[in-house]
Amino acid sequence: MVAGELAGQIERRRRRFSDTPHVNFSSVWTLAAALLLPLDLVSLVAVVLYAHLWVRSWRGVTGVRAYRVVFSVANVIVSCQVAQWFARELGLFPLGSELALTGVLALAVVVLAYFATNSIIVGIAIALLHPGRSLAGLTGPASENVLELATLCFGTVAAVLVSTEPWLVGLLVLPLYALHRSVLVTQLERAATRDGKTGLLNAASWRAQADAELDRARRHDRAVGLLMIDIDRFRTINERYDRGIGDEVLGAVGATLRKGTRQEDLCGRLGGEEFVIMLPGVAGQDLVRVADRLRRRIAETTIATGAPLPLQVSVSMGAASYPRAGSSVEELLLAADNGLFAAKDGGRNRVVLAG
Secondary structure, eight states, X not given: OHHHHHTHHHHHHHHHHOOSSOOOXXXXXXXXXXXXXOHHHHHHHHHHHHHHHIXXXXXXXXXXXXXXXXXXXXXXXXXXXXXXXXXXXTTOSSOOSOOOHHHXXXXXXXXXXXXXXXXXXXXXXXXXXXXXXXXHHHHOOHHHHHHHHHHHHHHHHHHHHHHHOGGGGGGGHHHHHHHHHHHHHHHHHHHHHBOTTTOSBOHHHHHHHHHHHHHHHHHXXXXXXEEEEEETTHHHHHHHSOHHHHHHHHHHHHHHHHHTSOTTSEEEEEETTEEEEEEETOOHHHXXXXXXXXXXXXXXXXXXXXXXXXXXOOXXXXXXXXXXXXXXXXXXXXXXXXXXXXXXXXXXXXXXXXX
């Protein structure tokens, strides 16, 4: 409770920026409880912790509903039951004051059991609510999963401390607060540079990085490719279906672009249904081949709408290369935009190279 109070405002801010399965650090205390207490008291600990989070941090935050908190509590209780079952089978319950190497390995198994149970339940729930979600959308990004595992490791440390010298648990509060705060800073930095619906660079961040990349290309006499991408008939999609379907389309296209490009490529969303990619070292027909591969992958995307047939997604693309089509980002964007208009006029779902 003390740790929750100290990090209450941080948790509230973090929750506002969370659009994937969220790590709230309560696992430190719920796993520790599962290793030390009978199940009825473990359940009570989970209820009290989440009630405190709801009252002090989550209430009033957009997207956080009471039924979701109830689901989270139930999920945590089930995860604790599974973790405690493994602990009993491995001779760790109740946790003693001495642990050999085999005991440490057994604790690792308990951590993985808790983590797997929690992740599977959350993934199934999200899949039922959003059938078109990608695997990353079901499980959350790798960074969040690593953070959850780190939180569970803190939980095992807390349990060991309670079983030996309970007062030493207070030494965990400050490190947890610092970790919570550092995670918030990372989320704020991401929110400032990323588009919330697609996870791609937002327009301002993309432009700043594109200018820097083009400067590097000039210094090293290297070609650069640029793709302008527009979702076909996106306005019709929004008019025919609700905004949620439109957001799923944006997310699916963004995910395909992210997975289909290299780490050094700059993928961004300019706004609405328009995307842009800068590809260092790719120009001419190589650029067209990359664009056509991305176009075909997006054309394979389907979105469940509740209708008998799923929604098919397609995009049109305009391509332009530095230095052939322009010497600045503005000129490349204009050339690629002209190619995009030509692709639209030519029947959509195609790539046109400008210049």
